[in-house]
Amino acid sequence: MAHIEIDDGLFDRLSHPERVLETNLTIERDDGTLDQFKAYRSQFNGDRGPYKGGIRYHPDIDRDEVIALSGWMTYKCAIVDIPFGGGKGGIELDPADYSTAELERLTRAFATELRPLVGEDRDVPAPDVNTGPREMNWFKDTYETLENTTAPGVVTGKAIESGGSAGRVAATGRSTVLAAREAFSHLGRSLADATVAVQGYGNAGWIAARLLDERGATVVAVSDSDGAVVDRDGLDPVDVKRHKDETGSVVNYPGADTRTNEDLLTLDVDLLIPAGLENAIDADLAGDVAADVVSEAANGPTTPAADDVLIENDVFVVPDILANAGGVVVSYYEWVQNRQRVSWSESRVNEALETHVVDAFDELTATMAEYDLDDPRTAAYIVALERVATAAEQRGW
Numbered sequence: 001m002a003h004i005e006i007d008d009g010l011f012d013r014l015s016h017p018e019r020v021l022e023t024n025l026t027i028e029r030d031d032g033t034l035d036q037f038k039a040y041r042s043q044f045n046g047d048r049g050p051y052k053g054g055i056r057y058h059p060d061i062d063r064d065e066v067i068a069l070s071g072w073m074t075y076k077c078a079i080v081d082i083p084f085g086g087g088k089g090g091i092e093l094d095p096a097d098y099s100t101a102e103l104e105r106l107t108r109a110f111a112t113e114l115r116p117l118v119g120e121d122r123d124v125p126a127p128d129v130n131t132g133p134r135e136m137n138w139f140k141d142t143y144e145t146l147e148n149t150t151a152p153g154v155v156t157g158k159a160i161e162s163g164g165s166a167g168r169v170a171a172t173g174r175s176t177v178l179a180a181r182e183a184f185s186h187l188g189r190s191l192a193d194a195t196v197a198v199q200g201y202g203n204a205g206w207i208a209a210r211l212l213d214e215r216g217a218t219v220v221a222v223s224d225s226d227g228a229v230v231d232r233d234g235l236d237p238v239d240v241k242r243h244k245d246e247t248g249s250v251v252n253y254p255g256a257d258t259r260t261n262e263d264l265l266t267l268d269v270d271l272l273i274p275a276g277l278e279n280a281i282d283a284d285l286a287g288d289v290a291a292d293v294v295s296e297a298a299n300g301p302t303t304p305a306a307d308d309v310l311i312e313n314d315v316f317v318v319p320d321i322l323a324n325a326g327g328v329v330v331s332y333y334e335w336v337q338n339r340q341r342v343s344w345s346e347s348r349v350n351e352a353l354e355t356h357v358v359d360a361f362d363e364l365t366a367t368m369a370e371y372d373l374d375d376p377r378t379a380a381y382i383v384a385l386e387r388v389a390t391a392a393e394q395r396g397w
């Protein structure tokens with residue numbers, strides 16, 4: 001059912017990316033042989049500002065996935081009201097199979113290929129799955145060297161010493177927790193009393209678990225792609241992270257029971273945080289989700305059919321475009337600091353982040369009330385789509 005009126009032509013335009021680069025990168029392996037990698041960058045929509053979105057390294061990445069992720073970035077930037085459009089990119093590989101030197105050559109090859117498309121005012125990449133400050137530093141250096149300039153705002157998520165922002169690494173987990181706090185408060189409950197399960201123990205998931213623990217919630221289960229660990233008395237997120245860093249996985253964490261990822265998603269907890277990849281919760285599994293609130297750290301963890309089941313079962317789902325927007329909000333402030341050649345304190349960054357998340361959540365609940373909706377995701381898209389459509393219309397054709 002349509003809730004807002006959008007011109008048919010504009011709707012068509014917003015159903016497709018503005019452009020997609022698909023390329024093959026060639027690098028020399030450490031043994032002297034050559035290897036090829038498929039790589040993509042989708043620029044979905046730039047009506048509200050430069051394209052913005054991460055770069056993912058993953059063996060299953062493909063063109064359609066990158067396009068979908070770049071579309072979500074468009075609406076994410078709109079709902080938290082930062083002046084960016086949506087983009088996303090990625091390289092098809094499992095980084096675990098490559099040395100640091102090979103990953104550096106590959107990242108530099110991608111930056112070289114993307115050079116005509118990116119820039120501080122054109123398209124600003126950032127980290128996503130399996131990338132982080134290290135890759136962003138390499139990207140920035142390659143771009144600046146080729147352009148013979150300094151342009152730290154060409155990517156965000158850099159190391160602090162290379163122009164990164166305080167608070168960026170923790171920002172995605174932080175907004176996921178702030179969004180959950182707002183959802184609990186909306187339901188008249190306190191996050192401090194909640195039990196939590198976190199699926200995915202990378203940048204987004206582990207930070208969310210740590211911040212929840214610091215706020216008094218009990219993290220009873222966490223997982224990564226190898227499986228889940230559960231301790232009903234509560235896990236110590238920092239110690240689980242130490243175990244994962246030492247052993248490569250959360251699995252076999254001393255004192256905890258080992259379970260499957262599916263078990264984790266259907267565990268009897270108050271709050272579920274999917275922080276892995278897309279489509280983790282499908283329609284079959286959704287009926288067994290026991291949590292009252294889901295705060296989506298991952299992009300697209302809930303399929304549309306699963307969403308219907310969760311709504312039917314009164315599960316309050318804070319959609320990805322709001323819950324995980326902390327990453328791009330702090331990326332925006334990193335870009336602002338880079339452009340102004342200034343550096344903000346972590347508390348200033350965190351305060352700005354919190355304002356964006358709380359304001360967006362308030363707009364979401366006000367829209368649910370205005371349209372008599374029981375679905376937070378639809379409300380989020382009403383707010384975001386109106387902003388994108390208005391900007392597009394004001395620019396004209």
Ligand SMILES: NC(=O)C1=CN([C@@H]2O[C@H](COP(=O)(O)OP(=O)(O)OC[C@H]3O[C@@H](n4cnc5c(N)ncnc54)[C@H](O)[C@@H]3O)[C@@H](O)[C@H]2O)C=CC1
Binds near residue numbers: 127201297
């Ligand atoms: N890093 C960032 O700033 C942002 C990340 N996100 C999203 O958050 C999600 C996670 O990203 P990061 O934490 O950055 O990646 P990461 O590479 O740091 O960690 C990903 C984690 O997910 C786990 N995982 C993968 N498949 C899984 C499965 N089937 N079951 C359980 N765990 C699984 C991996 O083992 C790993 O622990 C992605 O959807 C990403 O797009 C969203 C906004 C910003």
Ligand SMILES: O=C(O)CCC(=O)C(=O)O
Binds near residue numbers: 055126156299331
């Ligand atoms: O920080 C950014 O620019 C975008 C991060 C990202 O890829 C995401 O929010 O999914």
